Amino acid sequence: MTSSVKQQVSEQEWQTRVDLAASYRAVAMFGWDDLVFTHISARVPGPEHHFLINPYGLMFEEVTASSLVKIDLQGNKVMDSEYEINPAGFTIHSAVHEARDDAKCVMHLHTAAGIAVSATKEGLLPLSQQSLFALSSLSYHDYEGVALNPDEKTRLVADLGETNFMILRNHGLLTCAGSIADAFLAMYLLECSCQIQLKAQASGQELIPIPSQILAGIQAQAKQVTRSAGGSLAWPGILRKLDRINPGYDL
Secondary structure, three states: OHHHHHHHOOHHHHHHHHHHHHHHHHHHHOOOOEOOEOEEEEEOOOOOOOEEEOOOOOOHHHOOOOOOEEEOOOOOEOOOOOOOOOHHHHHHHHHHHHHOOOOOEEEEEOOHHHHHHHOOOOOOOOOOHHHHHHHOOEEEEOOOOOOOOOOHHHHHHHHHOOOOEEEEOOOEEEEEEOOHHHHHHHHHHHHHHHHHHHHHHHOOOOOOOOOHHHHHOHHHHHHHHHOOOOHHHHHHHHHHHHHHHOOOOOO
C-alpha cells in the first residue's frame, strides 16, 4: 500500500502526508491524543481544494503517510482508501479550510487541560509568557453539541475570524496555520498555557496577571520572537525525537 500511494501522488503531496502523519504521532508522543477521536487536517498542495485527514479507527501513533484519507470539501473520498473518516471531524475541519485559504493545517484536540480551561467563564488568562502568544490571536466558540450539524460551520467560522487559536467551549482546542509545523507549535503554546494556568490556580495562591500594556503589545512581539510562528525551527527536532520513539510515520 505504501508504494502504491506514494506512486500515485505528487512529491509535494507525499511530503505533506509525511509531515501530517508525523504530527499525529507527535500529538500521541506528548500525550495530547484522545483515543481515535480529534483530528489534524492538511490542505493538499495544488489547485484542487482537497485535504488529508486521519483514517477513523486508527490510534494517533498508528497513522502513516499512506493511510491518510484524501477528501474534498463535501467529505467525499477523492482517492481510493480502505478507511472512512469521522463526520464530526469533517464538519469542523472543512469549515475552516473552506473559509480560510491561509489555513493549510487545522489541528483540533480534546486535552484535559484544554477542556478544563474551555469550561471556565474567563477562559485563558494572561498568566504566562506562553499564554501571550495565544492571546494575541485567540477566539472562542460556544458549545453546540457533537459537531455533526452543518449549520454550525457558519457560526464557527464567524467566531474564528482571522485568528489562529480557538478555544471551543466545553470541548477543546483548535489551531490553524500556513504549515503543519506552525499549527503544531501553536497548539504546543496553547496547550502549555492551559496546563500552566490550571497549575497556578490549583496552588491556591494569589495570581499575578501579566500587565495589560504588555498584553497590548504582544502581537508585534509574537511575530518577531516566533518569526511568524516559527514552527519550522522546532519541527526538525520533533521529527528526530519521533524517529527514536515511534518511527514509521513516513510509510
